[in-house]
Amino acid sequence: MLDAEAFGDIKRGTIVIEDLSVGLSRSLRKVIEDADLEMFARISGDRNPVHFDDDYARDTIFGGRIAHGMLTASLISAVIGEQLPGHGTIYLKQNLSFLAPVRPGDIVEAVVTVADIDYGKRRVTLACVCSVEGKPVLKGEAMVLAPSAKFD
Secondary structure, X not given: OOOHHHHOOOOOOEOOHHHOOOOOEEEEEEEOOHHHHHHHHHHHOOOOHHHOOHHXXXXXXXXXXXXXXXXXXXXXXXXXXXXXXXXXXXXXXXXXXXXXXXXXXXXXXXXXXXXXXXXXXXXEEEEEEEEEOOEEEEEEEXXXXXXXXXXX
C-alpha cells in the first residue's frame, strides 16, 4: 500500500484493458527524501557513496549527492501497479534513459501514458516520464499485460 502522506491523494485501482485508450495518462508526485535513499539502499544493497557522502559526491560530475536512478524509476512502477492499468497488471519489459540527476529534496513527478494497445494479447505499451520542476530526468517505455474484465 502506498503511504498516502508520501504520495498524496492518488487514484488507485484498476483500469481493465477493455476500458483503456491511447492517450490515457496517470501520474504521481513524490518528494525524494534521505530516508527514501536509505530504504532503497537497504533493499537493493546499493550504498554507492554518491548517494550518501556529501564530500565524495561533491567531487563527482554531479557536484553533490543524487538519488539512485532506479529509485526514481520505481515511481513509474507505482503508477503502473496502482493506477494505470493498476491492480493485476504484470510487467513484461521496461527501457529507461536517465537524463538528469534527482537530488534529495526534489519533487519527482512520474507520468505514465498509454501509447499503444494490443487488445487481443492484452499488451499495453506505456510512455513513461519522470520530471523535476518540469524538466525530464528519466524517460522510457514499458510493456505490460493488462488485467481484463473477462478474467475477474
